[in-house]
Amino acid sequence: MNSKNYIGDAIKTESTNFQAMNERLNDDGLKRLLHAGIGLSTEAGEFLDALKKHIFYGKELDKVNLAEEMGDLFWYMAIVADELGFEFEEVMERNITKLKARYGEKFSEEKAERRDLETERKILEEQSFN
Template identity: 50%
Template sequence: MEISTYQKEASRTCAKTENYLMDDLHMVLGMQTEVAEIADVYKKHIAYGKELDLVNIKEELGDAMWYFANLCNYHGWDLRDILETNIAKLKSRYPNKFDADKAINRDLESERAILEYNLPNTRKVKIFSEYEIEQLQSKVYEITGDGDVMMLFNDLLGIQAG
C-alpha cells in the first residue's frame, strides 16, 4: 500500500473531538499508548523470558502509524512530505553516514531551515490561558484517569506540577 493511500484510509476511522487541540492530544496520547505496548512486549521478553512476539510488535507499529497519519491529516500535512523532510534533515546532519560527533554537535539552524522550507503549511499554535489549560487538564484526566498521562500532558505543555 502506498503511504498516501494509507493516510487517506486511516482518516476513515478517525473520530473527531470538540476542538483541534483535543484532536491533536488524542493522537499524541494514542502514539504514546502504542509505543508503550511495543515496549511492554520487549519488557516481557527480557524480564519474564516470554517469546518475543514480533506479530504483536508489527500490530502495534501499525496502530502507532494510524495515529501519526491522522495527526498529519488534522493539520493537512502529506505524510510523504514529512518523511522526505526527515531524510533531508538527516542527510544535512550526516552527509555520508551516522557520526556520533555530529549527533551531539548539530547545526540546528541549518536543520530548522530545512524543516521550515519543507513544511510551509505548519499551523501556528494558539497560546492558551490558564483557565483553558485547566479545562484541558481536567478533560485529559477525565478521559484517561491516569496520573502518569496527566504528567506527560503537563510536560508537553511545559507545566510544572505544584
C-alpha cells in the first residue's frame, strides 16, 4: 500500500454529515463542552511536555509549571461542571465509589485487568447528579 492508496481508503470512513455537525454546533452548550474538551487536551499535553523535559531531557522537574497546568485543567473542568450542572464533590465521590468497587481499599494489577465494567457503570448510574 502506498500513501495515496491509504489516504483514499481512509477518507472513505470519514463522517461527512456536516449539516448535522453545524446544527449541533449551534447549541451554545455543546460549544462550551467542545471548548473545554479541546482545552483539557491541550493542557494535558502541556503537563506531559513538562514531564517529558524532566524524564528525557534531564531538566529539573518544574513543579510550578505542573501546578499551573493543573490549575488550567481545573479551569476547563469548571466549564464542563457548569455546563452539565455537576458539582465537583459529586463527581469526586462517584469516582471514589467506583474505584472502591474496582479495587477495594488498595490497587492491584490483577483487579485492574479484571474490571467489572457492568458493575462500575451501575454504580455511576445509581448515584444521580443533582
